[in-house]
Amino acid sequence: MNGLDRIRCVALRDKVMSAEQAIELIQDGAVVGLSGFGGAGEAKTVPLALADHAKAHPLKITLATGASLGNQIDGRLNEAHAIERRYPYQADPDLRKSINAGEVMYIDQHLSEMADHIRHHNLPPINVAIIAATAITEDGEIIPTGSCGNSANFVEMAEQVIVEIDNSINPILEGVHDIYVPKARPNRSPIPIIHAGDRIGTGGIQVNPEKIAAIVLNDIPDTSFHMDEPDDDTLAIARHLIQFFEGEVAAGRLPQHLGPLQSGVGSIANAVFSGFEHSNFHHLEMYSEVLQDCTFKLIDAGKMTFASGCSMTLSDSCAKHVMKNFEQYKGRIVLRPQEISNNPEIIRRLGVIAINTALEFDIYGNVNSTHVTGTKMMNGIGGSGDYTRNAHIAIFVSKSVAKGGAISSVVPMVSHVDHTGHDIDVLVTENGLADLRGLAPRERARKMIDICAHPDYRDALNDYFERACARGGQTPHLLEEALSWHANFEKTGSMHKTT
Amino acid sequence: MNGLDRIRCVALRDKVMSAEQAIELIQDGAVVGLSGFGGAGEAKTVPLALADHAKAHPLKITLATGASLGNQIDGRLNEAHAIERRYPYQADPDLRKSINAGEVMYIDQHLSEMADHIRHHNLPPINVAIIAATAITEDGEIIPTGSCGNSANFVEMAEQVIVEIDNSINPILEGVHDIYVPKARPNRSPIPIIHAGDRIGTGGIQVNPEKIAAIVLNDIPDTSFHMDEPDDDTLAIARHLIQFFEGEVAAGRLPQHLGPLQSGVGSIANAVFSGFEHSNFHHLEMYSEVLQDCTFKLIDAGKMTFASGCSMTLSDSCAKHVMKNFEQYKGRIVLRPQEISNNPEIIRRLGVIAINTALEFDIYGNVNSTHVTGTKMMNGIGGSGDYTRNAHIAIFVSKSVAKGGAISSVVPMVSHVDHTGHDIDVLVTENGLADLRGLAPRERARKMIDICAHPDYRDALNDYFERACARGGQTPHLLEEALSWHANFEKTGSMHKTT
Numbered sequence: 001m002n003g004l005d006r007i008r009c010v011a012l013r014d015k016v017m018s019a020e021q022a023i024e025l026i027q028d029g030a031v032v033g034l035s036g037f038g039g040a041g042e043a044k045t046v047p048l049a050l051a052d053h054a055k056a057h058p059l060k061i062t063l064a065t066g067a068s069l070g071n072q073i074d075g076r077l078n079e080a081h082a083i084e085r086r087y088p089y090q091a092d093p094d095l096r097k098s099i100n101a102g103e104v105m106y107i108d109q110h111l112s113e114m115a116d117h118i119r120h121h122n123l124p125p126i127n128v129a130i131i132a133a134t135a136i137t138e139d140g141e142i143i144p145t146g147s148c149g150n151s152a153n154f155v156e157m158a159e160q161v162i163v164e165i166d167n168s169i170n171p172i173l174e175g176v177h178d179i180y181v182p183k184a185r186p187n188r189s190p191i192p193i194i195h196a197g198d199r200i201g202t203g204g205i206q207v208n209p210e211k212i213a214a215i216v217l218n219d220i221p222d223t224s225f226h227m228d229e230p231d232d233d234t235l236a237i238a239r240h241l242i243q244f245f246e247g248e249v250a251a252g253r254l255p256q257h258l259g260p261l262q263s264g265v266g267s268i269a270n271a272v273f274s275g276f277e278h279s280n281f282h283h284l285e286m287y288s289e290v291l292q293d294c295t296f297k298l299i300d301a302g303k304m305t306f307a308s309g310c311s312m313t314l315s316d317s318c319a320k321h322v323m324k325n326f327e328q329y330k331g332r333i334v335l336r337p338q339e340i341s342n343n344p345e346i347i348r349r350l351g352v353i354a355i356n357t358a359l360e361f362d363i364y365g366n367v368n369s370t371h372v373t374g375t376k377m378m379n380g381i382g383g384s385g386d387y388t389r390n391a392h393i394a395i396f397v398s399k400s401v402a403k404g405g406a407i408s409s410v411v412p413m414v415s416h417v418d419h420t421g422h423d424i425d426v427l428v429t430e431n432g433l434a435d436l437r438g439l440a441p442r443e444r445a446r447k448m449i450d451i452c453a454h455p456d457y458r459d460a461l462n463d464y465f466e467r468a469c470a471r472g473g474q475t476p477h478l479l480e481e482a483l484s485w486h487a488n489f490e491k492t493g494s495m496h497k498t499t
Numbered sequence: 500m501n502g503l504d505r506i507r508c509v510a511l512r513d514k515v516m517s518a519e520q521a522i523e524l525i526q527d528g529a530v531v532g533l534s535g536f537g538g539a540g541e542a543k544t545v546p547l548a549l550a551d552h553a554k555a556h557p558l559k560i561t562l563a564t565g566a567s568l569g570n571q572i573d574g575r576l577n578e579a580h581a582i583e584r585r586y587p588y589q590a591d592p593d594l595r596k597s598i599n600a601g602e603v604m605y606i607d608q609h610l611s612e613m614a615d616h617i618r619h620h621n622l623p624p625i626n627v628a629i630i631a632a633t634a635i636t637e638d639g640e641i642i643p644t645g646s647c648g649n650s651a652n653f654v655e656m657a658e659q660v661i662v663e664i665d666n667s668i669n670p671i672l673e674g675v676h677d678i679y680v681p682k683a684r685p686n687r688s689p690i691p692i693i694h695a696g697d698r699i700g701t702g703g704i705q706v707n708p709e710k711i712a713a714i715v716l717n718d719i720p721d722t723s724f725h726m727d728e729p730d731d732d733t734l735a736i737a738r739h740l741i742q743f744f745e746g747e748v749a750a751g752r753l754p755q756h757l758g759p760l761q762s763g764v765g766s767i768a769n770a771v772f773s774g775f776e777h778s779n780f781h782h783l784e785m786y787s788e789v790l791q792d793c794t795f796k797l798i799d800a801g802k803m804t805f806a807s808g809c810s811m812t813l814s815d816s817c818a819k820h821v822m823k824n825f826e827q828y829k830g831r832i833v834l835r836p837q838e839i840s841n842n843p844e845i846i847r848r849l850g851v852i853a854i855n856t857a858l859e860f861d862i863y864g865n866v867n868s869t870h871v872t873g874t875k876m877m878n879g880i881g882g883s884g885d886y887t888r889n890a891h892i893a894i895f896v897s898k899s900v901a902k903g904g905a906i907s908s909v910v911p912m913v914s915h916v917d918h919t920g921h922d923i924d925v926l927v928t929e930n931g932l933a934d935l936r937g938l939a940p941r942e943r944a945r946k947m948i949d950i951c952a953h954p955d956y957r958d959a960l961n962d963y964f965e966r967a968c969a970r971g972g973q974t975p976h977l978l979e980e981a982l983s984w985h986a987n988f989e990k991t992g993s994m995h996k997t998t
Contacts, residue, residue: 105939121752190689253620345844375972417916440604473874
C-alpha cells in the first residue's frame with residue numbers, strides 16, 4: 001500500500017484500515033479534533049468519508065480544528081448536516097451560510113486559547129482526534145504535515161486518535177516542526193522562546209501508541225492557495241507602511257530590522273509584504289501564523305532571515321519551488337503549534353509588529369474583523385486578537401471603500417467590535433496612514449477622517465464628529481445615528497445618505 | 500527634619516529640599532511620571548505644590564501614573580488647568596468632567612502596557628519622575644510605599660527623579676515589595692513567576708543616584724478608602740458565584756483551591772470576596788492588582804494563604820489593623836510593579852480567575868466597563884482587560900438595573916465595547932449567573948435574557964432578540980434599534996419605552 005513505509009514504527013502498521021472502517025470510531029454527538037490551519041495540514045480522507053457517510057446515516061459532531069480547512073471539508077460536512085458546533089475558526093462559504101442562518105453554532109475564538117479551554121474544562125473534551133501526518137517515526141512520533149495547529153493538543157487530550165498518513169506531502173518536510181505543549185496548570189513553566197528562531201520542542205507529536213485507534217492512508221493533496229496580485233490600492237497601503245517603518249527607524253523608535261513581523265492572511269497583507277521586497281530593509285524576521293508565498297519571496301530576496309509560523313499556505317507554483325529547494329529553507333523556517341505561534345507571552349516578549357486586515361474601523365480606532373453589518377459572520381477573529389493585543393505596534397489595514405464606493409470602511413461607529421481602540425496603534429488605507437499612538441479619541445477621529453477616510457465620505461464623517469463633539473464626552477457619539485450608516489446600507493445598498 | 504533618618508544612604512541627604520524648590524525641575528510641557536496606584540502610594544507634597552504653583556504660573560504637563568491617585572491630586576492639578584494629557588487611568592470626579600468636556604486629553608490604557616509603550620517609544624519619554632518612598636536604603640534603593648505601580652519603570656526611564664520620603668507610611672512596610680523590571684527588547688527573558696507567591700526581584704527600586712535631583716519630605720497620609728457594605732443585590736451576586744465555584748469543583752473542572760483569584764476594585768467585588776469568608780473554600784490565593792480590606796479578612800479567617808497585588812488600598816480601620824499585625828502578613832503578601840501584577844504572560848500561566856465589574860453587558864456577552872451611554876468616560880479600563888483576556892475564567896458582575904430601574908445593565912448592544920464576547924466566560928447579576936463558556940452568540944442571548952436580565956426588561960429583550968433572529972446572522976441585531984435603549988435614556992431618563 002502506498003505510504004505504508006512512512007509508518008516507520010512497524011508495530012503500528014497493524015492499525016492501518018480504510019477510512020470507512022475508521023469513521024466507525026466517531027459516534028453521533030462526538031467532539032472531533034481535526035488537524036488543519038490556514039487551509040493546510042488537515043486530514044482529508046477520513047473527514048470526507050465521514051461527510052459521505054453522514055448523508056445516509058445522519059449524525060452531528062462538534063468540530064474543533066486548528067483554524068480554516070482546505071478541500072471544502074467544512075463545506076462537505078455542512079452539506080451533510082453533520083456539524084452541530086464549530087470552533088475556533090472557519091472560512092468556508094457554505095458553512096458560513098449555515099452559521100448565519102443559526103443552523104450551526106459557531107464559537108469564534110482567539111486561536112491561542114482553544115487548547116487551554118479544552119485542557120482546563122471550559123470546553124468539552126475531545127473524543128476523537130484526526131491528525132494528518134507526514135510520517136510516524138521509529139519512536140512512534142507523529143510528524144505533522146503543512147501545519148501544526150492544535151494537533152499536538154488534540155492528540156494529548158483525545159480519547160482516541162486516527163492518524164492519516166498523507167502521501168501527498170513531501171517527506172522532506174520532516175524536521176520543520178517544533179512541537180511544544182505547555183503543561184497543565186498549576187505546573188506550567190515559562191515558554192522558553194527568546195528569539196523568533198528558537199527551537200524548544202520535539203520534531204513530532206509524542207503519543208501513547210495505545211491511543212492510536214486507526215491509521216488511514218491518504219492521497220488527496222492539500223488545497224493550493226490562490227492570492228490576488230496587488231492592485232493600486234493595496235500597493236498604496238504597502239507604500240504608506242514602508243514609509244512609516246522607515247520614519248520610525250530614522251527617528252530611532254524602531255531598530256533597523258524592525259523586529260519580528262506578523263501578517264494576517266490575504267491579498268492586502270500579501271501586498272504589504274511584497275512591499276518589503278523592494279525596500280531597503282534587511283534581516284527581517286517573522287513570528288506569525290501563516291507563512292505565505294511572500295514569506296519565501298522575502299527569504300529568496302535576501303530580505304528575511306527567519307520565519308516562524310503555524311502553517312505554510314502556498315500557491316501551487318510556490319509550493320513546488322519551496323519543496324524543490326527545501327534544503328535552503330530548512331534552517332530558516334519553523335512551524336509551531338498555534339498555542340505557541342499565537343501565545344501572548346511570546347508575542348509581547350518578542351515585540352511583534354502585527355499587521356492585520358479589518359472589515360471596517362471607526363473614527364475612534366475600534367476595529368471590526370468579523371461581522372458584515374454587525375450581524376453576518378465572515379470567517380472569525382482568528383489570531384488577530386492574539387497578536388494585536390500583545391503587539392509592539394498593532395496595525396490594521398483596509399481599503400477605504402468597498403462595493404464600488406457604496407461602503408465606507410471608516411465609519412462613525414463600527415457595527416461590531418473585535419479589537420477595541422486600546423489595542424490599536426496604526427490604521428492604514430490607500431489614502432494614508434493614521435498613527436494613533438498616544439492620542440485621545442477626539443484626536444484619533446481627526447486623523448482618521450483627514451487621513452484614512454475616502455474623500456467622498458469625509459464631509460459626512462466631519463459632520464457627524466462635530467455634532468457629536470458638541471454633545472460632549474470622551475468618545476463623542478450621537479447614539480441615535482451611530483449605526484445609521486450601516487442601517488442605510490442594509491436598506492438602500494449604500495452608505496451614502498439618500499436625502 | 501522629620502524623616503531624614505529614612506534616607507539611610509547618607510550621601511543623598513544633601514539633596515533634600517522643599518517642594519517649592521523641587522517643582523522648579525518641572526518645565527511647562529513636561530511628561531511627569533507619578534507614583535500611585537489604586538489611590539495608594541502616590542507622592543503628595545510635590546504634586547500638590549505643583550498644583551498651587553500652576554494657579555499663579557500657568558503650565559501644562561502630561562501626567563502619567565500607575566493608576567488612580569488619592570488626595571484629590573488629579574482634581575487639584577485639574578483645577579489649576581495643569582493637566583494637558585493624562586494616562587493610563589484616573590478616577591477623579593472633577594478631572595473626569597474636564598476629560599468629558601474635551602479639555603483634557605485622556606488616553607485610556609491597559610495597565611500592564613504603559614511601561615512598554617514608553618520604553619519602546621510608542622509614548623514620549625518621562626522627563627521627571629516623582630516617587631513616594633518609605634525609605635532610601637544604605638545602597639540607595641528606593642523603597643516604595645503602599646503601591647508599586649509604574650514607579651520602578653518611571654525611575655528607570657526618567658531623566659530626573661524626585662523622591663518623596665513619606666513619613667506617614669509605617670516603615671514596617673519595607674520588605675513587602677518585589678521589584679522586577681523586564682529588560683528592553685530584544686533581550687527580554689521570561690518573567691520567572693511560576694506561583695503567585697514567587698519573589699523574583701529586589702526589595703526596592705534601583706536607581707543611578709545621579710538621577711535623583713531632589714528629595715522632599717512628606718507628612719500627608721495616603722487617602723483612606725471607603726467601601727460600601729454589601730447590600731442584598733451584591734450578596735446575591737456573591738452567592739451565585741460561590742455556588743458556581745462549588746459546582747465547578749464538584750464537577751472536577753476546578754481544583755479545591757480554585758486557583759489564583761483577581762478582583763476589580765469596588766463594592767461588588769468586595770461583597771464577592773466577603774462571600775468566600777463564609778464559604779467552605781480554603782487555601783485561596785490572589786494574583787491581583789489591589790489588595791482591599793477583604794483580602795486581609797480572608798487571610799485572618801484562614802481562607803487565603805497568599806495575596807499578590809500592586810497596591811494596598813485599605814479603610815482606616817483595616818490599615819491600622821494590618822500595620823499593627825504586620826509581621827503575620829509579611830510572608831503572605833507581596834506588592835509588584837503593575838507590569839508584573841497585570842502581565843498577560845503570568846496571568847495566563849497561572850490561570851487566574853478574574854472577577855471584574857461591568858457598567859453594562861449585552862445579550863451576546865460584550866462588556867462596557869468605561870463609557871456611560873457610550874460617550875462619557877467613568878474611570879478607564881484599568882487592569883480589567885489585562886486579566887479578562889488572559890484569565891482561566893473571565894467573569895464580570897453587575898447589578899441588573901441602575902438608577903432605580905431606569906437603566907438595564909443587560910442591553911441589546913452595549914454602547915461601548917471594552918471587552919469583546921470572545922473574552923467573556925461568565926456574567927452575573929443578582930438574578931443569576933450565566934455560564935457562557937462554549938456557547939454561540941444566539942445561545943448566549945437566551946441565557947443572558949433568561950438568567951441575568953431584570954424581569955422588568957425581559958420582555959423587551961426577548962422581543963428585540965426574536966425580531967433580530969428573524970433577520971439572521973451569527974450575532975443577530977436590528978442596527979436601527981440596537982442603541983435605541985441608550986438613546987431613549989438620554990432623551991427620557993429611562994430605558995423603558997415611553998410608547
